Amino acid sequence: MKSLKQTLNKQRKGGEEHILPLINVVFLLLIFFMVAGKLTTSDPFKLDPAKSISETSVENETAIIHMGNSNKLAFQNEEMDKATLLSRLSTYMQDNPDSKIRLKVDGVHSAGDVLQFLTSLRDSGVEKVALLTQLQHRGEQ
Amino acid sequence: MQTLGSALKRTRRKNPISLTPLIDVVFILLVFFMLASSFQKTRTVELQPPVKGKSIAQPSEQTSIKVLVAGTDRYEIANKTYDLAHLETFLKSKTDQTVLIQTGQDAAIQDVVSLLDVSARLNLEKISLLPFEGENP
Numbered sequence: 475m476k477s478l479k480q481t482l483n484k485q486r487k488g489g490e491e492h493i494l495p496l497i498n499v500v501f502l503l504l505i506f507f508m509v510a511g512k513l514t515t516s517d518p519f520k521l522d523p524a525k526s527i528s529e530t531s532v533e534n535e536t537a538i539i540h541m542g543n544s545n546k547l548a549f550q551n552e553e554m555d556k557a558t559l560l561s562r563l564s565t566y567m568q569d570n571p572d573s574k575i576r577l578k579v580d581g582v583h584s585a586g587d588v589l590q591f592l593t594s595l596r597d598s599g600v601e602k603v604a605l606l607t608q609l610q611h612r613g614e615q
Numbered sequence: 616m617q618t619l620g621s622a623l624k625r626t627r628r629k630n631p632i633s634l635t636p637l638i639d640v641v642f643i644l645l646v647f648f649m650l651a652s653s654f655q656k657t658r659t660v661e662l663q664p665p666v667k668g669k670s671i672a673q674p675s676e677q678t679s680i681k682v683l684v685a686g687t688d689r690y691e692i693a694n695k696t697y698d699l700a701h702l703e704t705f706l707k708s709k710t711d712q713t714v715l716i717q718t719g720q721d722a723a724i725q726d727v728v729s730l731l732d733v734s735a736r737l738n739l740e741k742i743s744l745l746p747f748e749g750e751n752p
Contacts, residue, residue: 497638504645511652523657524728528735532659576659581725585684585718588727589665589747596664604659607728 517578518548524581526607536604537566538576541583541591556591560598567599574602660731665746679713680706681745684722684730691719703733713741717748 519542539559540548549559567573575595579588592603682702683691690702697705706714714734718727727744734742 493634493638497634497641500638500641500645504641504648507645507648507652511648511654513651514653524723524725526658526660526728527732528658528660530659530661532657574661577662579724581723581728583724584720585722585724585727586720586747588724589718589744592662592664592744593667593746596666600664603662603664605662605724605728606657607660609656609658 515551518542518551518553519546521578521580522582523578523606523608525610527610528607529609530604532576532604532606533574536574536576537563537570538578539563539595541577541579541588543580543583545587556594560594563595563600564598571599572601574604575600576604576606578606660728662744665744667746679715680709681715681717682730683717683719684726685719686721687723687726690726690730699729699733702730703737706733706737706739710737710739713743714739715743715745717745 518540521540521542537550540546540551542548545556547554547556547559549562554562563575577592595603680692685691685696688698690697690699692702692705716727716730731742
């Protein structure tokens with residue numbers, strides 16, 4: 475009859491073979507996250523964009539403005555006040571004329587405030603704005 | 616005399632490459648990708664920022680409809696209130712007209728986006744945002 479010590483020794487020898495299925499699964503998960511996920515910089519503050527049926531995707535190269543609650547503003551992921559933002563934006567628009575600016579606004583944000591902000595963007599030379607939205611599936615309210 | 620091949624084989628059998636460091640690295644990579652990657656798909660709605668003042672020529676009342684976004688699911692056309700479904704029915708017969716979007720004090724940007732969705736569904740091409748005019752638009 476085998477002693478407990480012998481059995482344990484045997485198990486220890488074959489130990490690495492037992493974790494092979496685990497490694498396979500971990501590798502698969504790693505590949506899934508590498509391929510399916512998209513590495514993005516996180517927003518400077520929490521935002522939940524409005525829902526829309528629009529399926530136009532976004533080009534990530536253009537400048538981005540975040541507009542949060544209590545009129546918190548950020549340009550290129552850097553939080554700043556409105557005057558600084560508009561002057562930075564004017565410089566950006568001089569270097570990249572005709573570029574489309576991405577605007578990420580919380581869905582519950584007052585439309586009046588956003589419209590006022592859009593008007594001041596127009597004064598800084600912005601002609602086209604892409605408002606970021608979340609895809610709303612049909613039938614979903 | 617031993618050949619190099621057999622010597623190598625013996626060494627390999629005696630000391631197989633340990634998998635533990637590999638698993639450590641793979642786990643760290645997995646955790647990194649799980650935390651750093653995002654699955655939220657962002658889409659866009661294109662807007663043309665409104666021009667302040669009355670420098671642009673406003674279309675006449677026969678060729679345009681002014682929609683006031685009054686609040687959540689409340690849209691007003693000529694002082695008559697519609698919800699989104701009724702507004703869609705109303706706009707269905709007016710696809711050749713320009714839609715001017717005016718926002719009220721209580722409206723959220725989601726309501727404006729919903730209106731833009733309706734106009735996209737109805738293939739309304741002429742839409743423009745009017746500048747916000749304060750408390751009493």
